[in-house]
Amino acid sequence: MEWLERNVPKVVLAPSFVAILVFVYGFIAWTAWISFTRSRLMPRYELDGVTQYERLFAAPRWDVAMNNLFLFGGLFIVISMVIGLMLAIFLDQKIRAEGVLRTIYLYPMALSLIVTGTAWKWILNPGLGIQEAVRGWGFENFTFDWLIQPDMAIYTVVLAAVWQASGFVMALFLAGLRSVDSEIIRAAQVDGIPTHRIYSAIIIPTMAPIFLSAFIVLAHLAIKAFDLVIALTGGGPGYATDLPATYMYAMAFSRGDLGQAASSAMIMMMVIFAIVVPYLYSELRPRRDQ
Amino acid sequence: MTSKTLLRWGLYGILILFALFYLMPLFVMLTTSLKSLEEIRTGSLLALPRDITFAPWAEAWSTACAGTQCEGLRPFFWNSVLMAVPAVMISTVIGALNGYVFAQWKFRGANLLFAAILFGCFIPFQVVLLPMAQMLGLMGLAGTIPGLIFVHVIYGLGFTTLFFRNYYVTIPQELVRAAKVDGAGFFRIFWSIFLPISLPIITVSVIWQFTQIWNDFLFGVSFSGAGSQPVTVALNNIVNSTTGVKAYNVDMAAAIIAALPTLLVYVVAGKYFIRGLTAGSVKG
Numbered sequence: 001m002e003w004l005e006r007n008v009p010k011v012v013l014a015p016s017f018v019a020i021l022v023f024v025y026g027f028i029a030w031t032a033w034i035s036f037t038r039s040r041l042m043p044r045y046e047l048d049g050v051t052q053y054e055r056l057f058a059a060p061r062w063d064v065a066m067n068n069l070f071l072f073g074g075l076f077i078v079i080s081m082v083i084g085l086m087l088a089i090f091l092d093q094k095i096r097a098e099g100v101l102r103t104i105y106l107y108p109m110a111l112s113l114i115v116t117g118t119a120w121k122w123i124l125n126p127g128l129g130i131q132e133a134v135r136g137w138g139f140e141n142f143t144f145d146w147l148i149q150p151d152m153a154i155y156t157v158v159l160a161a162v163w164q165a166s167g168f169v170m171a172l173f174l175a176g177l178r179s180v181d182s183e184i185i186r187a188a189q190v191d192g193i194p195t196h197r198i199y200s201a202i203i204i205p206t207m208a209p210i211f212l213s214a215f216i217v218l219a220h221l222a223i224k225a226f227d228l229v230i231a232l233t234g235g236g237p238g239y240a241t242d243l244p245a246t247y248m249y250a251m252a253f254s255r256g257d258l259g260q261a262a263s264s265a266m267i268m269m270m271v272i273f274a275i276v277v278p279y280l281y282s283e284l285r286p287r288r289d290q
Numbered sequence: 291m292t293s294k295t296l297l298r299w300g301l302y303g304i305l306i307l308f309a310l311f312y313l314m315p316l317f318v319m320l321t322t323s324l325k326s327l328e329e330i331r332t333g334s335l336l337a338l339p340r341d342i343t344f345a346p347w348a349e350a351w352s353t354a355c356a357g358t359q360c361e362g363l364r365p366f367f368w369n370s371v372l373m374a375v376p377a378v379m380i381s382t383v384i385g386a387l388n389g390y391v392f393a394q395w396k397f398r399g400a401n402l403l404f405a406a407i408l409f410g411c412f413i414p415f416q417v418v419l420l421p422m423a424q425m426l427g428l429m430g431l432a433g434t435i436p437g438l439i440f441v442h443v444i445y446g447l448g449f450t451t452l453f454f455r456n457y458y459v460t461i462p463q464e465l466v467r468a469a470k471v472d473g474a475g476f477f478r479i480f481w482s483i484f485l486p487i488s489l490p491i492i493t494v495s496v497i498w499q500f501t502q503i504w505n506d507f508l509f510g511v512s513f514s515g516a517g518s519q520p521v522t523v524a525l526n527n528i529v530n531s532t533t534g535v536k537a538y539n540v541d542m543a544a545a546i547i548a549a550l551p552t553l554l555v556y557v558v559a560g561k562y563f564i565r566g567l568t569a570g571s572v573k574g
Contacts, residue, residue, distance in 0.1 A: 266417065
């Protein structure tokens, strides 16, 4: 009884600890194991070396998915950061109705990616959407049919994803701008340093940690992107807009190829870990001043 | 002076242009959902509806076909409610207790354990999809709403623990020490000192979890059965169902209905939503 009393905190944590151990770490181990077997429709547990990874890297569809991930991820991260930073700096200029604008910029983040994908699919529909609207204004030859062009469709995914997340980056940056020491800024203003120099030489450099956070979140969103592609392009035309996440899902649930699903999931995890582990390490490391 | 005024106008111009860009999809969804199919075919995407009709909304809610089932979004909307409410409550309660331990009752190895739990927030869920499908089968929860609740509680724990830990860590430990001297135990201190000051962080946790769980698609599409699909899965099925004439107005009405709960939360408690977003991304 006394033991229990002394160990209440540990007892309280125990269920979560067990759950994380089994459902996160145990499951990762299971998937890793399966990725080294010949499992197809049903899991098989005899190890079979790296054949699944060889098959994966030889698959043209996986090649497309990885190329798409880097193209989509790169553009999505860079464009969201540029728009987010620009909007944050502009909103920081004592703008009237700042609250309303902020609310408008950020609301897409509250929506499901399925809703976002559905809305953009309709807007980008060449027969009825933007293309048709602009033609209706008299520009008869206006063409905007990326959604159905195999080599352009991935850019529609970028467009919708930027629409969804750039407001969030704006909010992060705005919070960062507001936390910069106002004394330093005032001193610089008194010295007659022009505003754009104050931003480029004083404010933005002090926001480095926020750039890093924004990058981590956006990279994470990009690698996990699944819903948006499903709702917007369904991975098509053909498999032109496949990403690792949609590839994994197709292998797991429609192709009945557990081995491929597991090995592709492991590659996704390694890509995320390559980005997140150094970040978490630097964030959680005990600081000298503590 | 004039160039400064010009700059000011340019600034407002760009800000308003972006506001229009962010609002456009919502505007298009709303106007399209109020048009007849005939008007959609003949009119422009950006035009206001000439004759407002609510028929697409009624159809989206109660008769639209998702796959072979033609009962509209209604049953799936309630599935989402039945899934999200318990999952949000359970993960918040556990997160509060965990955060309380990590912030105020540290023991040897606690930091390592916290890092291990936090790490769970970052894994791509694809890596647990296959074993979870098997596990739900073993537990007899495959294709059920309790199964989905279970999954959302497990993978929401990392975030709720993080929220509460970061909030409780700011409360001075002397308070706990003094209460202990007075003979109060673990739960007593939680109940009468920590819980009463927790309303702001409970709000953040509830809103964050609700948004995540309501908007989830991956778990929904992977683990739900015919009768337990959440609203996001049903929406996707309605939009991609190939039978009959494509009813864009119904699709748009369905999309708005699926988005309404989280939009409402954002409008009513946007401040807490943003706090959840930033707390979920910037660790302390």
